Amino acid sequence: MSGVDVRIGIHASTSGELIHALREAAELKCQTVQLFSRNPRGWEARALEATEVRAFRRERERLGLDPLVIHAPYLLHLAAANPEVRERSIQALRQEIQRVIQLGADYLVLHPGSALGRSVEDGIRACARAIRQVVRDVAMDSLCLLLENTAGQGHQIGWRFEHLAALLEELGELPVGICLDTAHAFAAGYDLATEAGLAETLVQLQATVGLERVRVLHLNDTRIPCGGRVDRHWHIGEGNLGAEAFRRILAGAAFRGCPLILETPRKTVEDDRRNLARVRAWVAPTG
Ligand SMILES: [Zn+2]
Numbered sequence: 001m002s003g004v005d006v007r008i009g010i011h012a013s014t015s016g017e018l019i020h021a022l023r024e025a026a027e028l029k030c031q032t033v034q035l036f037s038r039n040p041r042g043w044e045a046r047a048l049e050a051t052e053v054r055a056f057r058r059e060r061e062r063l064g065l066d067p068l069v070i071h072a073p074y075l076l077h078l079a080a081a082n083p084e085v086r087e088r089s090i091q092a093l094r095q096e097i098q099r100v101i102q103l104g105a106d107y108l109v110l111h112p113g114s115a116l117g118r119s120v121e122d123g124i125r126a127c128a129r130a131i132r133q134v135v136r137d138v139a140m141d142s143l144c145l146l147l148e149n150t151a152g153q154g155h156q157i158g159w160r161f162e163h164l165a166a167l168l169e170e171l172g173e174l175p176v177g178i179c180l181d182t183a184h185a186f187a188a189g190y191d192l193a194t195e196a197g198l199a200e201t202l203v204q205l206q207a208t209v210g211l212e213r214v215r216v217l218h219l220n221d222t223r224i225p226c227g228g229r230v231d232r233h234w235h236i237g238e239g240n241l242g243a244e245a246f247r248r249i250l251a252g253a254a255f256r257g258c259p260l261i262l263e264t265p266r267k268t269v270e271d272d273r274r275n276l277a278r279v280r281a282w283v284a285p286t287g
């Protein structure tokens with residue numbers, strides 16, 4: 001028995017039924033799972049039925065999926081300069097937080113959004129203000145918000161660790177942590193592909209957000225070059241990060257005990273099986 005409890009999961013598809021994602025993850029022998037509680041690209045979300053919520057919570061308990069991670073919709077632009085977009089985003093975040101608390105989620109992963117039309121600093125402040133405004137009137141239960149580092153596409157904020165550190169600072173005592181995505185970090189210019197690059201990235205991460213604030217790791221490879229600033233996920237070990245990089249990340253102490261979620265492309269379930277098998281082998285090498 002290994003002394004470290006490693007929890008590995010995938011972003012599972014709901015196919016219109018939330019409970020489906022739990023079963024999909026369990027079938028793949030995952031210990032944790034991430035899902036969308038609703039269509040990630042639409043503003044409208046249908047209300048959850050009480051029976052649906054009860055069945056979901058029971059099934060999650062039965063399958064032992066822990067933690068339960070929910071990814072917020074992509075449309076939220078809490079840093080938006082446009083007041084209408086901002087107001088809509090705030091309302092959607094409020095609604096999403098209420099949904100995921102109903103579902104018993106441990107983490108809600110959120111992209112800090114785009115600062116189009118304002119400076120990065122103003123975008124960061126606007127994003128923090130919006131989160132504060134929502135979280136202040138919700139009983140968060142045991143839910144923790146996780147700000148995800150981005151690839152830095154377009155006017156996105158959150159691609160530099162300094163942005164995330166500034167957000168954490170602004171959010172002070174609120175239950176907020178970081179979700180670190182390996183493909184996004186690499187696209188943002190953190191060279192996780194080499195031993196020296198990983199070491200340097202960890203130094204920077206520790207000096208800004210602090211390793212202990214990283215609560216979930218999104219494990220993704222990418223075909224985008226380091227610093228390419230484009231968000232595209234690829235199969236583990238088959239992209240520019242490469243197998244060695246993941247072996248090093250998983251063998252090191254920096255993220256030990258951190259739940260690992262794969263958001264790799266899936267044409268068939270075999271893609272998930274292959275990606276999961278690699279990660280499992282590298283987390284706990286046999287022989
Ligand atoms: Zn994400």
Ligand SMILES: [Zn+2]
Binds near residue numbers: 148218
């Ligand atoms: Zn991610």
